[in-house]
Amino acid sequence: MKITPYLLLAIASTASSVNAFTPSQRNARSNSLTEIQSTVVPAPTRDVIRQQQPELGEADLYVNPPVRNPPVPGSIMKMLPKNTFDIDTPTSLFYFGIDLLAVVATMGFLDIVVTSANYHALPMWAQALCVAPLQVLTGFAMWCMWCIGHDAGHGTVSKSNKSINRIVGEIAHSAICLTPFVPWALSHRKHHLHHNHLDKDYSHQWFIREERDSLHPAIKASHFTRNLQLPILYFVYLFLGIPDGGHVFFYGRMWEGHSMKEKADAAISTMVSLATAGALWSTMGFSDFTVVCMVPWCVMGFWLFMVTYLQHHSEDGKLYTDETYTFERGAFETVDRNYGKWVNRMSHHMMDGHVIHHLFFTKVPHYRLEAATKALKEGMEEAGMGDMYKSIDTPDFTQEIVKQFNDNWFFIDEKQVVRE
Numbered sequence: 542m543k544i545t546p547y548l549l550l551a552i553a554s555t556a557s558s559v560n561a562f563t564p565s566q567r568n569a570r571s572n573s574l575t576e577i578q579s580t581v582v583p584a585p586t587r588d589v590i591r592q593q594q595p596e597l598g599e600a601d602l603y604v605n606p607p608v609r610n611p612p613v614p615g616s617i618m619k620m621l622p623k624n625t626f627d628i629d630t631p632t633s634l635f636y637f638g639i640d641l642l643a644v645v646a647t648m649g650f651l652d653i654v655v656t657s658a659n660y661h662a663l664p665m666w667a668q669a670l671c672v673a674p675l676q677v678l679t680g681f682a683m684w685c686m687w688c689i690g691h692d693a694g695h696g697t698v699s700k701s702n703k704s705i706n707r708i709v710g711e712i713a714h715s716a717i718c719l720t721p722f723v724p725w726a727l728s729h730r731k732h733h734l735h736h737n738h739l740d741k742d743y744s745h746q747w748f749i750r751e752e753r754d755s756l757h758p759a760i761k762a763s764h765f766t767r768n769l770q771l772p773i774l775y776f777v778y779l780f781l782g783i784p785d786g787g788h789v790f791f792y793g794r795m796w797e798g799h800s801m802k803e804k805a806d807a808a809i810s811t812m813v814s815l816a817t818a819g820a821l822w823s824t825m826g827f828s829d830f831t832v833v834c835m836v837p838w839c840v841m842g843f844w845l846f847m848v849t850y851l852q853h854h855s856e857d858g859k860l861y862t863d864e865t866y867t868f869e870r871g872a873f874e875t876v877d878r879n880y881g882k883w884v885n886r887m888s889h890h891m892m893d894g895h896v897i898h899h900l901f902f903t904k905v906p907h908y909r910l911e912a913a914t915k916a917l918k919e920g921m922e923e924a925g926m927g928d929m930y931k932s933i934d935t936p937d938f939t940q941e942i943v944k945q946f947n948d949n950w951f952f953i954d955e956k957q958v959v960r961e
């Protein structure tokens with residue numbers, strides 16, 4: 542596509558230079574008429590082109606379009622409804638309460654089924670079939686609750702009272718979602734500050750496709766087995782600390798520069814997670830704990846991975862380096878995804894309001910994202926920058942993540958990296 546203007550130029554320069562030929566040249570041309578007719582565009586001579594334009598090298602044909610700058614957050618704020626930045630604690634707590642009910646009801650029902658005499662009378666395959674839909678449902682309820690803990694991590698449950706954010710976060714994330722609240726909020730904040738930065742982003746790792754042959758053997762092995770990993774990637778992320786650092790054992794890049802005091806505070810969250818898991822395990826026994834809690838936890842982890850991956854990966858997505866990164870450029874590489882009205886709603890607009898979330902991650906609570914996103918879309922169009930806002934309908938999200946992860950894994954093409 543990029544070649545087209547040059548091709549047109551070449552055609553134009555040939556056409557305009559026909560009269561510049563000397564009579565003998567013209568004769569030479571008509572002598573080789575048959576040859577010319579067989580060619581679509583007669584190739585102009587070098588000298589003729591030089592008269593029209595400077596000589597082009599290979600690199601000129603593939604030069605990147607200039608990097609555009611999205612509007613700064615200050616001017617985006619003016620596009621949004623006035624109440625976008627109102628953090629209303631009762632509203633936040635209302636959604637927290639709804640999701641608490643949803644998790645207790647689905648998980649409670651699953652537990653009743655699993656501990657019933659009828660269930661125990663079934664052969665194993667029938668037991669698995671009978672609990673699978675309930676596990677998917679419980680996992681989805683946990684995912685919705687996960688989104689509430691996510692707001693708490695950004696301090697958008699209460700603007701002024703840190704203890705409210707902390708309490709909601711410890712219950713929603715550390716206890717219910719077995720996601721240590723403070724460690725996760727820490728690594729997640731680093732993701733927000735460096736979204737779509739080639740080396741400094743968190744939660745995402747990026748490998749350049751062209752360099753695939755020179756990757757470490759362990760990374761190659763991970764790529765080779767990628768399709769088996771989808772349900773356990775969240776465990777690998779939190780527990781093994783790949784790639785950001787441990788959220789249960791504190792090591793790795795996310796802890797660099799953090800004091801013992803911060804780590805001790807973060808350890809409280811990890812303690813809450815371990816104590817919850819330990820208490821459930823010892824009360825229910827290992828097998829029921831696995832069926833009722835851990836399989837739904839993997840479903841929740843799958844949701845988190847799917848949503849996170851799809852909203853930061855798109856065909857034309859760009860990555861930036863220290864030389865080219867700005868907060869706004871990174872934010873506008875986020876993709877809003879429409880999973881369908883009810884899934885969007887129940888997931889608290891995590892997927893369809895994510896551009897706004899990235900622009901104002903400590904300022905806009907989840908229940909303002911939908912209206913703000915609509916206003917952003919309109920505002921950007923009015924400003925003539927509608928194409929900078931990315932939004933993709935993804936109703937077949939589960940097929941999409943499986944396909945994307947199989948095709949692309951954590952690879953991006955070199956041409957997607959904006960280096961200068």
Ligand SMILES: *[C@@H]1O[C@H](CO)[C@@H](O)[C@H](O)[C@H]1NC(C)=O
Nearest residue numbers: 699701702703704705706708
């Ligand atoms: C913050 O909220 C907690 C729990 O509701 C309450 O006990 C505490 O007094 C509040 N703190 C402030 C500074 O308002």
